[in-house]
Amino acid sequence: MTPPVALSFRRPLAAFLAAFLLSAIGCDSARAPSASTSSSTSPSAAAPASSAQAEKPRAVELPEGVCRIAAKGFRGEGLTLRFTPGGRAFAIVGQKRAGGMAGLFGSAGDGRSGEVVLLDGPAKSFGVRIENPLLVLRGFTDVADLDLHPARASVIAGFLVPTRLRVVSASSAGVEVAPEIDKKVELVGSLPAQRATCAELSLDPAAADVDAALPAATKKDTYMLLREGDPIDLAVEPAGTAVARLRPSSSSSSVRVLDTKGKSTRIAWSLDGGTVFGWISSSALEKPPEGRRPGAEGRMRALPPEEKPVESLVCSQDVPLVAEVAGERVAVGHVRAGTVLGVMERAAPFARIAAPRGPDHGFGAPPPETTAAEGASFRVPASALDGCKPRPSRAPTTLP
Numbered sequence: 053m054t055p056p057v058a059l060s061f062r063r064p065l066a067a068f069l070a071a072f073l074l075s076a077i078g079c080d081s082a083r084a085p086s087a088s089t090s091s092s093t094s095p096s097a098a099a100p101a102s103s104a105q106a107e108k109p110r111a112v113e114l115p116e117g118v119c120r121i122a123a124k125g126f127r128g129e130g131l132t133l134r135f136t137p138g139g140r141a142f143a144i145v146g147q148k149r150a151g152g153m154a155g156l157f158g159s160a161g162d163g164r165s166g167e168v169v170l171l172d173g174p175a176k177s178f179g180v181r182i183e184n185p186l187l188v189l190r191g192f193t194d195v196a197d198l199d200l201h202p203a204r205a206s207v208i209a210g211f212l213v214p215t216r217l218r219v220v221s222a223s224s225a226g227v228e229v230a231p232e233i234d235k236k237v238e239l240v241g242s243l244p245a246q247r248a249t250c251a252e253l254s255l256d257p258a259a260a261d262v263d264a265a266l267p268a269a270t271k272k273d274t275y276m277l278l279r280e281g282d283p284i285d286l287a288v289e290p291a292g293t294a295v296a297r298l299r300p301s302s303s304s305s306s307v308r309v310l311d312t313k314g315k316s317t318r319i320a321w322s323l324d325g326g327t328v329f330g331w332i333s334s335s336a337l338e339k340p341p342e343g344r345r346p347g348a349e350g351r352m353r354a355l356p357p358e359e360k361p362v363e364s365l366v367c368s369q370d371v372p373l374v375a376e377v378a379g380e381r382v383a384v385g386h387v388r389a390g391t392v393l394g395v396m397e398r399a400a401p402f403a404r405i406a407a408p409r410g411p412d413h414g415f416g417a418p419p420p421e422t423t424a425a426e427g428a429s430f431r432v433p434a435s436a437l438d439g440c441k442p443r444p445s446r447a448p449t450t451l452p
Contacts, residue, residue, distance in 0.1 A: 138194070164185070278336060368440075
C-alpha cells in the first residue's frame with residue numbers, strides 16, 4: 053500500500069482532487085442500488101405512486117355522433133356494455149328476453165332514462181348512457197344488442213308494420229334502417245331500403261300505434277289460429293300473388309281476423325318485430341280450443357351465484373363507479389347516493405362491490421338490474437367509502 057500513496061503525492065494537486073472526487077462518486081453509486089432495492093421491496097414506499105395512478109382511471113367518453121335518441125323510462129334490458137366500440141365487456145344490463153317488449157321500459161317517473169348515440173358510418177356499435185335509481189352508466193353496445201323503433205307506425209310494401217328496426221348506417225344525410233322481421237315470416241322478395249331521420253326513431257318499442265296503421269276491421273275482436281304444417285301464402289289482395297310465406301308454430305299462431313272475401317280471409321299477425329297483415333286462404337285457419345290464449349315466449353339470462361358482502365354501506369353522495377376487466381380499470385359512471393353498497397373486498401385503492409340491488413321491502417332485495425360481465429368486476433374508490441355509514445338494520449315485520 054505504501055508505494056501507491058507516495059506516487060499520489062508527486063501528482064499535481066488537481067489530479068489528486070479529481071481522483072478523490074471520482075472515488076467519492078463511485079462509493080455513492082455503489083450505495084444507490086441498495087437504496088433502490090430497499091424501496092422496491094417496501095410496499096409503503098411504492099404505494100403512493102401506484103395509488104396516484106389507480107385513482108385516476110380513464111373514463112368512458114361518448115362521442116357527439118350523428119345524433120342522440122333519448123327516452124324516459126328506458127331500462128336497456130339485455131344490453132352488454134363495453135369500454136370501447138367492440139372492446140371489452142364490463143356489464144350486462146338486466147335480463148335478456150325474447151320478444152323485445154317485456155322489461156324494456158319502466159315508469160317514466162322512476163328515475164330511469166336512456167340515451168343512445170348513433171355513430172357516423174356503417175353501424176357496428178352505439179354509444180349508450182343509462183340511468184336508473186341505483187346507477188348511471190356509460191359505455192358502448194353492439195348494434196345487434198339494441199334495436200330502435202319507429203316513432204310512428206307506417207306500412208312497408210303493403211303488408212308489414214314494423215316495430216323493430218336495425219340501423220344499417222348513419223350520416224348527416226340520415227339513417228338507413230332495415231326492419232327486423234320474425235323468422236316465422238319468410239319474404240318472397242326483398243323489402244325496399246328505408247331512410248329515416250333521428251326524430252323518426254325511438255327507444256320505446258310501444259311508441260308506434262300499430263292498430264292505427266292497419267286496415268279497418270269488419271270483424272270485431274275475432275281471433276283464429278293458423279294451421280301448422282305447410283307454409284301459408286300471404287298476399288296483398290285476395291287470391292293475389294304471395295309477398296310472404298307464414299310459418300306458424302304451436303306456441304304463437306293466434307291471428308286477428310280483419311275481413312273475409314270469398315275463400316280468402318284478411319288477417320293481422322302480431323309478432324316480435326312487427327305486425328304482418330294480408331290475405332290468406334280461409335282453409336289455413338282454425339278455431340282456437342276453449343280457454344286457449346296466445347302464450348308469451350321468452351327466456352331469461354341466468355344470474356351469477358350470489359356472493360355475500362363483508363359489509364353493507366349507504367353513502368350520502370354519489371360514488372364513482374369503476375369497472376375492471378383483465379387488469380384494466382375504466383370509470384364508467386357512478387352509484388347514486390342512498391344506494392346500498394355491498395362491499396366484497398375493501399382493499400385500497402379500489403374496493404370491490406357487488407352489483408347494486410334495489411331496496412328490501414320485506415320480501416328480500418330484488419335481483420340486480422345490472423351485473424358485471426364475465427371476467428369483469430365493479431369497484432369504487434376505497435377513499436369514497438370513508439364517510440359512508442353501515443346500512444341500518446330493518447325492523448322485523450310483525451303481522452296483526
